[in-house]
Amino acid sequence: MSAIVEAIGVGRRYGPTVALADVSLTVAAGESHALVGRNGAGKSTLVSILTGLSKPDTGSVLFGGEPAPALGDREAWRTRVACVYQHSTVIPDLTVAENLFINRQPTRRGVISWPRLRRESRELLDSWGVAVDVDLPAGELSVEDRQLVEIARALSYGARFIVLDEPTAQLDSDAIGRLFSRMRELQDAGVTFLFISHHLQEVYEVCQAVTVLRDARHILTGPVEEVSRSRLVDAMTGETGGLTVVDAAGRERIGADTEDVLTAAGLSGDGFTDISFGLRRGEVVGIAGSNASGKHQVAETVYGLRAPTAGAVLVGGRPLPRGDVKAALRAGIGCVPRDRHHQGLVLGMSIADNTAMSILDRLGSGGLVAPRARAAVATKAIADHGIVASGPAQPADALSGGNQQKVVLARALASDPSVLVLINPTAGVDVKSKEALLGQVERIRAEGKAVLIVSDELDDLRPCDRVLVLRAGTLVAEHEAGWSVGDLVADIEGVVTDD
Incomplete structure (x- = not known):
C-alpha cells in the first residue's frame, strides 16, 4: 500500500530537552496504525508535527510523497490531516451544523444561509453514516457522537488521514465497540487512522500496524499480528517481563x-x-x-x-x-x-x-x-x-x-x-x-x-x-x-x- 504520510528522521528540541530524536514513521493508506509509548515518549510532539502545529528541527514530513505545507497554511493542512483529541474541540453552545461549518458557513448576499447550512450538514453526516441531529447543541451530544462529528468535520475539508488521540478514554465498552465498527467502515471508504491509546488490547482489536516510541526515539514498527503483547510492553518500557500487577x-x-x-x-x-x-x-x-x-x-x-x-x-x-x-x-x-x-x-x-x-x-x-x-x-x-x-x-x-x-x-x-x-x-x-x-x-x-x-x-x-x-x-x-x-x-x- 502507498504511504499517506511519512515522517523521515524528524527531530525536535525545546531548549535542552530532546522531545524527538531522529524518528521515522510511515502510515500506509487505508490502515489503522497504532502509536504507543509511555508518557513523555514523544507521541504528542510527533502528532504536533504531523498536524502542522509545530515544525521539526530536523527531518521532513511528506503527504502522499509530497512535502508538507508551510506551517502557516492552515487550509492546506486541513485538507491532509486532522486530530480528534481526548478533550473535545467542539463548541458546546453551537449547534452540530454550526460546528461542522464553523468559519465557512454558506452565505447568500453576505448573510449566513441557515437552510443551506442545515441541508449541507445533514448531507455531510449522512454521507459518512453519522446519525446526529444537526440542530442539536453540540454540548448535548454524547462523547461518542462528539467524536464522530469531529471526524465528519475533518473529512469535509478533504482530509483522509485522522489522528485519534485516546478516543476511548471516556467511552464504555458498548461505545468503544461502535467506534471501532465505524473506524473499520471508514477504512473501507479510504480513511486512514493514527490511533493513540494506553489500552494495549485496543491496539490488537482495531489496528493493523503499531509503532513504539520510547525516550523520544523510535523503537519498533511492525504488523500488529507479529508483535506480542509482552514484546510491545517490553519495547515501551525498555525492560523485560511486561506489566507486573499485584494480584x-x-x-x-x-x-x-x-x-x-x-x-x-x-x-x-x-x-x-x-x-x-x-x-x-x-x-x-x-x-x-x-x-x-x-x-x-x-x-x-x-x-x-x-x-x-x-x-x-x-x-x-x-x-x-x-x-x-x-x-x-x-x-x-x-x-x-x-x-x-x-x-x-x-x-x-x-x-x-x-x-x-x-x-x-x-x-x-x-x-x-x-x-x-x-x-x-x-x-x-x-x-x-x-x-x-x-x-x-x-x-x-x-x-x-x-x-x-x-x-x-x-x-x-x-x-x-x-x-x-x-x-x-x-x-x-x-x-x-x-x-x-x-x-x-x-x-x-x-x-x-x-x-x-x-x-x-x-x-x-x-x-x-x-x-x-x-x-x-x-x-x-x-x-x-x-x-x-x-x-x-x-x-x-x-x-x-x-x-
Whole structure:
C-alpha cells in the first residue's frame, strides 16, 4: 500500500530537552496504525508535527510523497490531516451544523444561509453514516457522537488521514465497540487512522500496524499480528517481563471479624439504587461495571461529591452529612477523582500547592502557610511516589499524565486518611506509571487503610480482595480475589455463560 504520510528522521528540541530524536514513521493508506509509548515518549510532539502545529528541527514530513505545507497554511493542512483529541474541540453552545461549518458557513448576499447550512450538514453526516441531529447543541451530544462529528468535520475539508488521540478514554465498552465498527467502515471508504491509546488490547482489536516510541526515539514498527503483547510492553518500557500487577489472589484473606471502617447502607442516587457494602481495615474492594452501571456515581457519593437520595455512608458507625466533601475529608476519606484535569489538580499551580491543598489548616494558621512548609510536603510526595519533576515549584501542567496522577494520589494521602477512594486511578497513564500507582495501593493497604477502587480497567481490580459488580444501577454479583476475566465480564455485560 502507498504511504499517506511519512515522517523521515524528524527531530525536535525545546531548549535542552530532546522531545524527538531522529524518528521515522510511515502510515500506509487505508490502515489503522497504532502509536504507543509511555508518557513523555514523544507521541504528542510527533502528532504536533504531523498536524502542522509545530515544525521539526530536523527531518521532513511528506503527504502522499509530497512535502508538507508551510506551517502557516492552515487550509492546506486541513485538507491532509486532522486530530480528534481526548478533550473535545467542539463548541458546546453551537449547534452540530454550526460546528461542522464553523468559519465557512454558506452565505447568500453576505448573510449566513441557515437552510443551506442545515441541508449541507445533514448531507455531510449522512454521507459518512453519522446519525446526529444537526440542530442539536453540540454540548448535548454524547462523547461518542462528539467524536464522530469531529471526524465528519475533518473529512469535509478533504482530509483522509485522522489522528485519534485516546478516543476511548471516556467511552464504555458498548461505545468503544461502535467506534471501532465505524473506524473499520471508514477504512473501507479510504480513511486512514493514527490511533493513540494506553489500552494495549485496543491496539490488537482495531489496528493493523503499531509503532513504539520510547525516550523520544523510535523503537519498533511492525504488523500488529507479529508483535506480542509482552514484546510491545517490553519495547515501551525498555525492560523485560511486561506489566507486573499485584494480584490479591496470593494475599492472606482479611479476617471476617475485622472491623468495617466504612459502610454504604442502602445508598440510592443518580444512576444507582439500594447499594450496600462494607470496607474493612486493610481491605481493597473494587467496583466494576460499564460506564452506565452507576459505579462512578456510587464512588462519588461515598466521597461526598454527590448527595444520595436514600441511604447513608457511615464511617466508624457514624453517618456522614450528605454531599459534603469537607465532612468526608474530616472523617478520614481521601479520594483520587476520575478526572484529574478538572477535579484532581489545579493545573496552573505548582506541585507544592497541589499536594498541600487538603492540609493547609495543618500547615499554618489564619490561612497563612509558609512556602517552605508546602515545599516540604511536596518534596516528601516526590520521593514517596516517584514523581519525576524538577522540584516542588514545577507547575502541574508541565508534568506527564502519569506524574500528574501521582500528584493527585499524594494530595489524597497527605491527610493520612483511613479510607482511600480511587476512581479510574490509571486512566491515561503509561504502563510503568500504572504499575507504580497500583503498587502504591498495596503499600497503602499494608498500612491498614481501606481502599475502594472503581475502574474501567480490569488490571486495576487485580489488587482487590473482592470485586462488586454493578449493572444498570444494581449490585448484581461479588467476585473474590482470583476471579476470571470471563466470569467478571459476563456479569458486567449481563451475559449468561455455559458451565
